[in-house]
Amino acid sequence: MKAAVIRFPGSNCDQDCYHVLKNGFGLDTEYVWHKEGSVEQFDMIVLPGGFSYGDYLRCGAIARYSPVMRSVAAEAERGKLVLGICNGFQILCEARLLPGALIRNRSLHFICEHVHTRLENMETAFSHAEVTKSGGKLLTARTGLLLHMPIAHGEGNYTADAETLREINRNKQVVLRYADDHGAITGGANPNGSAENIAGITNRAGNVFGLMPHPERACDPLLGSEDGKLIFQSVIESAKKAAK
C-alpha cells in the first residue's frame, strides 16, 4: 500500500500532506515530481495545495499539462483513488477529472479561516470512516456531520452550469457543503460564493475527490481540529481494500 504526493512547481502543502500520511497514518508515502512519467505503482494519489506555476494563468491551468498528469488521468480512469486539495482540486477540474470550475472568491480577497462543512454523502470512498481523536473521542461519518477545517484560497468559488449542478446532485457527487455552526446551508456560511455552498465533490465514478478545505491542517489537536482525519482515514481504508 503506497501513497503518492505529487509535487508541482509551486506546490506548498506537499510537505503537510506528506507529514500527515507518513507520520500521522504511518503510510508508505513518496513525493512524485511532476516531470515523472508514471504513478502506476501507487495505490492512492494526492494532489496537494499551493500555487502551481504561480497560478499566473488560471489556477491549475498549466499544471494539468505536467507530464505526470497523463498518468494520473489514466490511473483515475482505471479506478484508482485520487484526492485533490485546494490547488489540487483546481488542477483536477482543469484536467476535466472533476466537473465544474473554481473561480475568484466573491469578495475578490484571499480568505484564510476555519469553516464548518457539512458531510452530504457518507458513502463515498473519501467520507465513510470512523476515526479516534486524541483523548479517545470517536468521530464517525454520517450525513449531516459537521467537519471543522481551514480554508485558504483566493479562487475557491465553485461554479458549474445548471445541468452539471443538477447532475452532480442527482448522482450524490457533492460530499461537502459550507454550513453554519448549526449545520444550516446558508448564504452567510458561504465564504467564497460557491454554487450551492459546494466545498467538495467527487467524479461520477466516485474515485476522484476534490475539496477546497485543507484536511491536512486539521489532523492535530494543537492546530484546533482533528476533523480532517476522517477524510484521510476514509481514503486510506478504501485504497487498502482496493489494493487487496
Added chain:
Amino acid sequence: MTQEPAITPELIAKHGITPEEYERICSILGRDPNFTELGIFSVMWSEHCSYKNSKPELRKFPTTGPGVLVKAGEENAGVIDIGDGWAIAFKMESHNHPSAIEPFQGAATGVGGIIRDIFTMGARPVFSLNSLRFGPITGNGSAAVANNRRLFAGVVEGIAHYGNCIGIPTIGGEVYFDESYEGNPLVNVFCLGVLRHEEIARGGAVGVGNPVFYVGAETGRDGLAGAAFASRDLTEESKQDRPAVQVGDPFREKLLLEACLELLASGAVAGIQDMGAAGLTCSTCETASRAGTGVEIDLNKVPKREPDMTPYEIMLSESQERMLIIVTRGREQIVRDIFEKWDLPYAEVGVVKDDGMMRVCVGGDVVAQIPAHKLAEDAPIYHREASARPAPEPLGTLPEADPLAALPALLAHPSIASKNWVYRQYDHMVRAGTCVLPGSDAAVFLVREADKILAATSDCNALYCALDPREGAKIAVAEAARNLACSGARPLAVTDNLNFGNPYKPENFWQLRECVEGLAEACREFGTPVTGGNVSLYNQSPAGAVDPTPTVGMVGIIHSPAHITTQAFKGAGDAILLLGDIGGEMGGSHYVKVIHGRKAGTPPRLDYAKEKRVQEAVRSLIRMGLVRSAHDCSEGGLAVALAESCISGAEAIGAEIDLTRFGNLPDGELLFNESQSRIVISVRRENAAAALALAEWQGVPTHRLGFTGGKHLRIKSGEREWPWLVSDLHAAWWNSIGEAMEANG
C-alpha cells in the same frame, strides 16, 4: 559600448556622494572612479547598505549570549540555538520607501527579500510576521485618508500575494495608524527559519579558484539603485523613482528556495549570498570581503531580461529572486542538475581570486576594479549631531469622558481593533504548525521538523517613543517579552528594525540614539541578545519625520504543548486576577490620544525588577497548569485588556469586575491608564487562592478582580458601575477596520 557619462561634481552629488566621500573613493582606488564604479560606491555606501550614520549606535547592542551561534552582522541573519541540535535564523527588515511609492510590489518584495535572507543561512523558512504603520484610515473621506487606505490595502495585498504563494504562513504582527505615518508608511517584515547546527551556510567567497554561479531570475532594469533611493527623504518627486521599486515573483522564489536548499544539502556549496539591496554589487564584494579573497565576474555571462544593459545597470539592478553561489570546484554538475530540475536560470559567471579585488569584466574588458574589503567595510562612519527634543507637553487635568462610550471607541480605533480584515488575507495556517491564530499576545508555531514550539511577537508603541524615545524603546522590549510570557514562552533573542527620520536633523538623530540605548539596556536586562535587524532612516514626508519606531521582533520557546496560553477567557465561572498594581500613568496613553485627541504627557515608566517578576510569575503559574488565559495590559489599559479577553475567543464571554479596592481613582485613570508590568489572568475558581498566593510569594502584588460569565462586561468601583454588552464590544472591535476599508470615499 556606449559612451559613459563623465564624472562631474553634479553627477557625484546626484549619486548622494559628498565631496569628502569622493576623496575617500579616489584614495581607495588611487585614481578617479569611472561611471560604473561611482554607481557601485554610491549603493554600497548608502545608509541602507553601510549603516554609515547608525553603526556607532548599533555597536551598543548586546549581541552575544550562550545560545548565539551566528552573531549580528556576521552573516545575512543571526542564528540561535533551540536545543537538540536545532537552530533558528530570523531577522526583520523594512521596505518602507518602496511601499510608499508602490504599496503592492513594495511590500511583496520586502517579504521576498527577508525570506531570501533566511534561506541564505541554510534554514528552511517556517513563518513570517509583519509590523505595519499607516496614516489614519477613518474619518470623513479626505484625500489623505483615501490615500492611507490605498497604501494599507496595497501593502496587505502585496504581503498576502507573496507569502501565500511561496507557502510561508504569516502568523502575526501588528498594525498601527497614526498621522505621523501619512505619506511614509512603515512596512517591516520578519521571517524565521529552522535548521540543524551543521547546516549553517556562510556567505564567504572561500577557496581561490572556486567557480562563482549566478542562479535565479534574470537581471532586468527594475529596482535600479533601490538602496540609494531608500536612503533619502520621500518627497513629492519620489513618484518619479518608481523604477527604483522592484517587481516580485513569489513563484520564482519558491523554486529558488527549494533549489537552494536542495543544493545546500548536496554539499556542493562553498558560500552563498542573496542578491538583495545593491544586487550583484553587494553580493560579490561582501562575499569576497568576508573570505578575504577577491571575486572576478564577467557580465556577458549574467542572465539578462533585457538587451543592451550597461555594466552600471547590471551592477545596480535590484531584480528579485537571484542568488550568488560559490561552488566547490569539481561539483559544478550538481548545480546544473538541480537548477535544470527546477527550471531556473543559472550561469557560471566568475571565479574566486586571491587578490582581494572585486573585478567586473565585460568579456575581456575590465569595467570596474575595486578592493572588495574597502568597498564593503570602509564606508565613512559619521557621528551625527544629536539634540534633545523638548520635553512633551504636560497632560494637565483631563476633561471628563463617559467610560461607557470611551471603551467601545477605543476598541474600534484601528490601532486596537481586531486585525481580522488583515490576517484573513494571509495564509496563516500553511505548514500546519500554527497553534495560536493571529490576534493573541504572541503567535505560537509548532516547528514539526524540530519538534519545538516557538512563540514570536513584534512590538513597538511609537507614541511612547515620540514622547520619550528611551523609555519607549525599553517598553517595546519589555512588552515583547511580556507577550511571550503570556503565551507561555521563555524569550530567546531579538531582531529589531529601527525606523527614524533624516539623521542629519539633530533631533531625529537624538531619537535614534535614545531608542538604541533604551533597546540595548532592556535587551541586556531581559537576557535577549540582538541577532540582527535593519535600520531605515529618512522616513519622512514633507510634513516631517515619522514617530520614532524601533520595532522589536522577539522569539521565545515553549517547553510543552500544555503551556500554550492565549488571551481569551475560556469559560464562565473562572476567577480573574490582576498580576501587578492598578497603576495610574496616563501620559502617552491611547485613551488620551483617541478620546481626547492629544499625543501628550510623560509615558509610563518601566521598572525592570517589577517587570521581570511579573513575567516570571505568569510563566510559573502557566507551567503549573493554573492559567486558563493571560493577557497583558497595553494600549487602552486594564479595561481594554479585560474587553479583549472577553471578545477574542471563539465565543464572547462576559465578566463581572469589582475595582472598589483601588479607591477613588478618576474613571479614566482607573480604567485606561497604561502603567506597565500588568497581566490579567483567568484561573479556575478553585485555583484562585493558590494562584494568588504563588504570585504574591514571587513578589508580585496580585488582586482578585472578579469572575467570567454572563452577557456583559460589567466593571464596578464603589458607587460607579459601567456595563457593556460583550456582543456590542465585539462588533465595535471586530468590524471596525473592515468597515473603514469598505467605506466609500
